Each structure stands twice: as C-alpha cells, then as structure tokens.
Amino acid sequence: MTTPLPEFATAAVLRCPLCEQDNACSMAACEDAAQCWCMGTRVSPLALARVASQDRQRRCLCAACAQADAADI
Numbered sequence: 389m390t391t392p393l394p395e396f397a398t399a400a401v402l403r404c405p406l407c408e409q410d411n412a413c414s415m416a417a418c419e420d421a422a423q424c425w426c427m428g429t430r431v432s433p434l435a436l437a438r439v440a441s442q443d444r445q446r447r448c449l450c451a452a453c454a455q456a457d458a459a460d461i
C-alpha cells in the first residue's frame with residue numbers, strides 16, 4: 389500500500405524552486421539521498437537564501453542554480 393501524494397506536490401519537488409527546471413534530486417525521485425549530486429556539490433548560501441522559506445526543506449535546487457553564485461563569494 390502506498391499513499392499517493394497530490395500530483396502538484398510530487399511535481400514540485402522534482403523541480404528547482406528557483407528556475408523550475410528538473411533538479412535531478414535523488415531524494416525527490418525516492419532514491420538514496422546519499423547518491424544525489426548535491427552531496428558532492430558545494431551549494432551556494434546565496435542560492436539557498438533565494439529559495440522561499442516554505443520550499444527550503446522540501447525542494448532541492450538544480451545543479452546550475454546551486455552553484456550560480458559560488459563565483460561571487
């Protein structure tokens with residue numbers, strides 16, 4: 389037995405909250421979070437700060453947005 393999530397919620401976690409592109413997040417795809425690209429990438433604190441607070445613990449950034457501001461630090 390599985391409890392299906394509302395379709396909008398499932399779709400939202402699969403997309404980057406900043407650019408709405410596929411975030412390729414392992415956790416969102418119900419795979420091992422340790423295998424996610426974000427575990428091996430330095431995520432920009434500035435990029436995180438641009439994520440709405442209600443999305444911050446729910447939606448993963450995409451690789452491009454996570455590193456977008458890194459060069460400016």
Ligand SMILES: [Zn+2]
Binds near residue numbers: 405406
């Ligand atoms: Zn993005």
